[in-house]
Amino acid sequence: MGFFDFFTSDLAIDLGTANTLILTKGKIAVEEPSIIALDRQSGKVIALGTKAMQMHEKTHENIKTIRPLKDGVIADFHAAEHMIRGMIKMSDGKKRFFTPSHRMVICIPSGITEVEKRAVRDSAEHAGAKEVYMVPEPIAAAIGIGIDIEEPMGSMVVDIGGGTTEIAVIAMSGIVCDQSVRTAGDVFNRDILDYMRRQHNLLIGERSAEKIKFEVGAALAELDDAPEDFEIRGRDLLTGIPKVINVSYAEVAFALDKSISKIEEAILRALETAPPELSADIYDRGIHLTGGGALLRGLDKRISLKTKLPVHVPDDPLRAVVLGTGAVLKELNRYKAILIT
Structure with missing residues (x-):
């Protein structure tokens, strides 16, 4: 560890509606539910993550539990800032007399607005980030499961998170066509x-x-x-x-039948808008399911029956996005084309 490494800290963050994962130095340091418990009168943080989840729906009038993210985006700016700051401290694990400067790569839904991007950036900066980069979730998921996004071959990723389902056809380090539905x-x-x-x-x-x-x-x-x-x-x-x-x-x-049908319709819409040459690649490679929703029993089989395409679920679909975000953080220059600053 160099002298300057003690003063700086690089973090890859999967800021999810249901769970927040933080990767630092190549290891997942934090994997906690995206929830915070606050004292109503003082506004002080009582608990976050697992401890706050244990309090959820069991609190009295002096304590409120807040899930700062809704549908993949920040709904409560103040609570999000406190949650990010608290989880960064958890990821550090060291007691310091100063706050290290952080370089952060945060994944965001591909369909979010400029205002929502700004909310993510501002929350990260208020939580101590000196440099903030954002990467679209489907691209991070693709990198996390080992897809080479730079080659001229089409890959389809369906990332089913807590708040949104992100569907994207990726080729040449970019999203060719995508669909984002708030069904997850x-x-x-x-x-x-x-x-x-x-x-x-x-x-x-x-x-x-x-x-x-x-x-x-x-x-x-x-x-x-x-x-x-x-x-x-x-x-x-x-x-x-x-x-x-x-x-x-x-x-x-x-x-769950109606909600899963909405996801199937969004996948079919994305397939309809894909250029024919990329459709040929998807026919060969199939669809890659990531996110916590990929763990739902029989979902891969159901989507396969609907699309007539092979559907692959990686060994660890829940951590695919944060692992991909970590890979981007490690090689920022290589992935410059996909970064949103």
Whole structure:
């Protein structure tokens, strides 16, 4: 470690709606839910990440939990700034008498506006960044799963995050055509929540809906390797008394059907707008699924049946974006063409 390395710190940040991941010195230093708990009166940060998530939907009137990002973009500037700053401190791991200057590469949804880009940049600068670079999420995901984005070959990446689903056809270090839909993990949670209310008269929270998605979430009503029914607790809407029911994966597949159809339609739209030569490449290479949504059981098979194309899921789809962002940070000059400053 050089003398100046002690005063500077390079960070690759996947600032997601559901989770924030920070990579520094080639290692993932932070992997936490994108949530912060604040004291309502003083505005002081009580907890962030996992600790704040444990408090979510369980707080009294003096504490509020905030998810600063909505649909892939910053919705609460003040909370986002505190969250980024807190997570950077977590990534550092050292007690210092000064704040090191940070060079940050942050991934952003490909469909965001100039105002939303400015919000990301300003939050990062207020959190201590001296240099801020942004990279579109689908490109970061492609690099993270080992696709050579510089070659004249088309690759299709579908990144299903917490707030948005990013679909892009990439070639020659750029996005040739893309689609961004605000149907992703958070919408899946809401679908499950609504289904439980309608079908079982059971009121559950956001965290319980997410638990159902992890344990028995599925995109197809018939799976070869079917998970066992999952027991969920909530409040009976008729009696007001807590009750327990068992949820099957087939029920969850039914609840998520409409939202998954929207993602399928967006993929078909992106395929329709792709130049014919790139379509030929996609036919050979298939579609690459990344993001937390790629872990949904049977989703790859369902998209493959719809598009008649092979669908690939990498070993670690959740970390693909942050690994790609880290690769960009390591070779900034090489990836100059894809950086947004």
